[in-house]
Every structure is written in structure tokens, then in C-alpha cells.
Amino acid sequence: MTIYVTTLDKTPISENPHNVDVRKVHGSPSTDVVVITLQPGETLKKHMTPVDVLFYVLEGKGIVVIGDEETGVEENFLVESPKCVPHVLINDSDDVFRVMVIKKLTTGEGKDTKTRLL
Numbered sequence: 412m413t414i415y416v417t418t419l420d421k422t423p424i425s426e427n428p429h430n431v432d433v434r435k436v437h438g439s440p441s442t443d444v445v446v447i448t449l450q451p452g453e454t455l456k457k458h459m460t461p462v463d464v465l466f467y468v469l470e471g472k473g474i475v476v477i478g479d480e481e482t483g484v485e486e487n488f489l490v491e492s493p494k495c496v497p498h499v500l501i502n503d504s505d506d507v508f509r510v511m512v513i514k515k516l517t518t519g520e521g522k523d524t525k526t527r528l529l
Contacts (some may be wrong), residue, residue: 413457413496417437417471418477419434419436419446420480422434422435422436423442424445425445425467426456427476428456429454429455430452430454431448431450431455432447432449432450432493433445433447433448434446434448434509435440439516440442440516441515441516442512442513442514442516443512443514443516444512444513444514445508445509445511445512445514446469446509446511446512446527447500447509447512448457448471448507448508448509449501449502449507449508449509449510450507450509451502451504451506452455452502453498453502453503453508454499454501454502455500455501456499457497457498457499458486458496458497458498458499459494459495459496459498459515460492460494460495461492461494461495462494462514462515462516463491463492463493463494463515464491464492464494464498464512464513464514464515464516465489465490465491465512465513466484466489466492466500466512467487467489467490467511467512467513468484468485468486468487468489468492468508468510468511468512469486469492469509469510470486470507470508470509470510471485471486471502471504471506471507471508471509472484472485472486472504472506472508473485473500473501473503473508473510474498474499474500474501474503475492475498475499475501475503476489476497476498476499476500476501477490477492477493477496477497477498478497478498480497480520502519
């Protein structure tokens with residue numbers, strides 16, 4: 412057995428359609444884990460995923476919009492985002508807003524899935 416350890420500062424920023432700091436800290440055939448760091452005023456583009464997603468706030472405060480519902484979140488909050496519902500992360504604060512995103516990559520039928528920008 413091998414223990415794999417990843418550190419955020421040594422993980423490169425991934426190209427993404429949102430043009431923000433996104434770092435993939437884990438990838439496997441079934442799951443991706445990324446950390447999104449939004450600077451003050453930054454936001455993700457509205458998009459949806461064909462699988463359920465979890466957002467865990469690591470640092471700061473911000474807004475999560477899922478469908479037509481909006482809620483303020485802060486450090487140590489966990490938010491469930493259901494599949495096929497548009498969602499957005501917004502940093503409306505004066506500080507960094509850092510969120511861990513856990514996304515399942517396959518459906519129950521084992522089919523690959525992809526994120527869709529709206």
C-alpha cells in the first residue's frame with residue numbers, strides 16, 4: 412500500500428472556463444476533488460453537472476447559488492448541489508473564498524459525465 416499526500420501549494424492551477432484558481436488535488440476514475448480559490452469579486456460562471464456535487468468551505472465567506480436559491484456560507488459549511496441544477500459560487504467579500512469541490516465522475520451505470528456551462 413502507498414499513502415498519497417497532496418499539498419495545495421504544489422498543485423498547479425488548472426485551465427478552466429471560469430478563469431479562476433482551480434487546483435485538482437485528487438483524480439480517480441470515479442471522483443475528482445478540486446479546490447477553488449476565489450479572490451474578492453470573483454465568481455464562477457453559471458454551470459451544472461450531471462452528478463451530485465459537494466462544496467466544503469475551507470476559508471472565507473461567500474455565496475452559493477443553486478437553482479434559484481441563494482445562501483451565504485462560511486468556513487466549515489458543507490453544501491450539497493444536486494445533479495443537473497445550475498449552480499454558482501460568488502466571492503462578495505473582501506477576503507479569499509476557498510472551497511473544496513467533491514464531484515463523482517461516473518453515473519450509477521458507470522458512464523462518464525461532463526460538466527456543462529450554461
